[in-house]
Amino acid sequence: MTDGLRWQELFRGADASLLTKENYWDGRDPAPLQQRFLAPTAGERRAKLMPFFWSLFAKEGVVFGDQDAGSTASVTNGFNFSYPGYSETLTGHGDPRIDSNDNKPNPNRTVLEWLNTQPRLHNSVAAFGAWEVISGVVNARRCGFTVNTSYAPLQLSPSTPVLDAINLQKQYAPHVWDDESFDAPTFFTALEYLRVKRPHVLFLSLGETDDWAHGKNYGEYLLSANRVDTYLETLWTTLQAMPQYRDNTAILFTTDHGRGATGDGWTSHGQKLPESKNIFIAVMAPGLPARGVLTQVPAVTQSQIAATMSRFLGQDWNAAEKQAGKPLPLWP
Template sequence: MPLFKSPAWASAILLCLFAAGADAGELKTKNVVLITTDGLRWQEVFTGAEKELINKPHGGVTNVKEIEEKFWREMPEERRAALLPFFWEKFGKEGQIYGNRTKGSSSQITNTMKFSYPGYNEILAGFADPLIDSNAKKPNQNFTVLEWLHRKPAFGGKVAAYSAWDVTPFIINRERCGFPVMGGWEPVPDTEPNAKQQLLNDLIADTTRPNAAEVIDSFLYQAAREHLLRHKPRVMFIGFLETDAWGHAGRYDNLLTSANAVDRYVQRLWETMQSMEQYKDKTTFIISTDHGRGSGLTNWKNHGAKIEGAEDMWMAFLGPDTPALGERTDCDRVTQSQIAATLAALLGEDYHAAVPHSGEAIKAVLPVEK
């Protein structure tokens, strides 16, 4: 269902969008960073590397010994910690992690497409839109929670989105949204780049592109971090992509390596922000993915409507207001459509009230009512 159906209805909804808000009460969160690592399976997140894929025939791995030394351990808890050490040390102890199906935690998409544009729309707008059925570069008619927040005085000029994928500016609707958006192999969205940003622009222009639509994650991380340091946004979306690209390429070694790199980027961002007065003990991180993938020796590479299991994904939360419940087990199902409202609720805003067909905020992630 699109957000707007007619100009009159749109005007009425816009009034609601701008007016709706929740009493922040005792919320400590003043800033939120939403991070995605595209197509990273829940299997790797919760059980680490799969032995059956660390080989040439099924995983495209030529440096088997090196990958096994880095990522293989006998116990799944040890494997996942080797792959995502910061994630499991920090989110696993001080935050909440959803999606381990083997332990009764279901985290799923609600759209039926099981690929990226529908997934990012669901994450950012809070609902599945059946009209979005391709990854075509078409401006999204749906408002995202990022744009909804940006249109509020408290967040105007304090929202930004950086993604490795060149379709993201269309998903967020850069022409309409009014805040900086970077997507794919394009210069950073600063009209007066500093020395580091200019170097990044040169590298982006001069580097041979392994994938024309997807900038290298390391460039994306540096661009996002520099925007954070220069402009100090209150709400930021950062979308990494190599975990999906290497999955499609059938390179399990590079998939593991890129997932491990994202974990390091998350750690550096968290530590950087905790060293800054604006962000220290006032910032929540949300990490998730746009879709799952299949299982087995072949379908780990794939996702889409026909791939069983690609509807299963994961999400994690870390911040001063989220109870430290760690890895959730035997809990209620959560959905991708709930991320937008949860993000807003952590900032004291009621997105679900403004957009009733969005998913409700995940109550367990919010402070316990007294």
């Protein structure tokens, strides 16, 4: 997941009207980014912004949420901000008690916690978040699997040189946001964990797309989305190079909420911006028919993601959690 990336940028690419001096660092010249990300058509712009996603993931997978094509994906929790969105994603239902982003332990069991109790999957689940509140969402105190967030070092024994270097960087590089690291240390921590521990289930939440947008820095928001695309590519290449995962692994790519659609609305989200309930959901998995961007299809919701994840593992989350949405309509 990448936090608060709009469906508009995923499907249309960079918005020329937002890529201005006013929406970039201290009036820095946006010309290099305009050159890099703008083009006459939406198809060209999105391929410039997220080249791996559009050249492989979207071609071989299934993509929900392109409202220009008659496909809508949205959250059902009614809040349109992060903790409720992550909780809906991982439990399959909204919860009116989860009405803030405070780092409180989730009273609900997530699909990750449940999968970790299944015999074949026990001790084979892990979660990583740039935002420290991900530890509350998955209830790190109770869940029984590895959770690593924000600036906390990941301690493995034995450790690895890569992990030691990332842990030092987390400790000593500037902490620009109190409760959230940049995406790079989080992504590469998760990638190293994947290489060493080879879990069946790995959850990853990146955060820069949301932080830069709140900071009214459209240039850095685009660069973050572009980096997320390289992380997806790196993840894919890594999986395909490991026999345990090659042609045997499902990847779901989504976001916890959308953002406003007009004026400065792109910087924010929440109940006052009803359109920020709209998201995208993309899935690539062996054996799934490659349908690309879906057009003119019934709406889907964030509450369907948890049961979809578990179905890829041959597990029925709907039997364990009655409130959860049904799997996405991916299977014939």
